Amino acid sequence: EKIRTSKQEKLFHEVIFQIGNKDDMNAQSENGELAKKILDEFMKNFLQRNPNLKVFSAYLHMDEETPHLHIDFVPFVSGRGDWTRVSMKQALASMGFKGGTKQETEWSQWIASEKQELAKAMERHGIIWKQKGTHRKHLSVLDFEKQKREKEV
Numbered sequence: 001e002k003i004r005t006s007k008q009e010k011l012f013h014e015v016i017f018q019i020g021n022k023d024d025m026n027a028q029s030e031n032g033e034l035a036k037k038i039l040d041e042f043m044k045n046f047l048q049r050n051p052n053l054k055v056f057s058a059y060l061h062m063d064e065e066t067p068h069l070h071i072d073f074v075p076f077v078s079g080r081g082d083w084t085r086v087s088m089k090q091a092l093a094s095m096g097f098k099g100g101t102k103q104e105t106e107w108s109q110w111i112a113s114e115k116q117e118l119a120k121a122m123e124r125h126g127i128i129w130k131q132k133g134t135h136r137k138h139l140s141v142l143d144f145e146k147q148k149r150e151k152e153v
Contacts, residue, residue, distance in 0.1 A: 003086050012056070013088060014072045015111070017042065017118055019127070022065035034125060035067040036060060042121045043069060049117060052076055052091035 003009050019025050019035040026032050043058055050073075057072035075091030078084045089099070092106035097113070099106045119129040 009086050009088070012072050012074050014070060015114070016068055016070050017114070018066055018068035019118070019122060020066060025066055027062045027065060027067050032062070032067050034127070036062060038118075038121050038125055038127070039067060039069045041124075042118050043071070045117070045121075046071065046114075049114075050095065052094050 004011055017039065019038060020031070024031060025035045027035075039060055043060070046058075047055060053073040053075050055071060055073045057070070059070045061068050061070065074086060075088040076084050076086050077090045077094050089106055092110050093099075095110070097106040097109040099109075115129075122129055
């Protein structure tokens with residue numbers, strides 16, 4: 001209850017990993033099946049790489065245009081004795097991700113590391129990661145609508 005009502009911690013966190021897009025890794029294609037295999041392999045090793053993240057849900061979606069993996073987890077750290085604390089920052093720090101600048105937070109370092117792990121899994125299956133720099137921050141509905149209207153004009 002304390003965590004649920006806290007302004008500092010979330011009840012859980014979710015990350016989504018995807019390989020390719022609807023044009024090159026369509027879920028209905030042979031490449032989509034390969035993406036499924038790679039994402040499954042990536043998930044099996046996720047728990048070993050992230051001992052301070054308690055995964056309670058992982059779903060591989062094949063019902064949309066591109067296969068993608070949702071991973072839901074609770075970050076935690078344990079101390080001397082029997083105490084456990086929910087903390088993303090401390091969980092990532094205990095796994096070696098130390099925040100530095102505003103851009104180089106524990107979270108951004110961890111995400112970059114996980115993307116590298118996914119890239120390694122892809123390479124084992126003969127796929128090279130094309131980093132297109134297309135990752136954009138989600139826009140608010142208002143900003144999205146503004147951007148859409150600007151393009152129309």
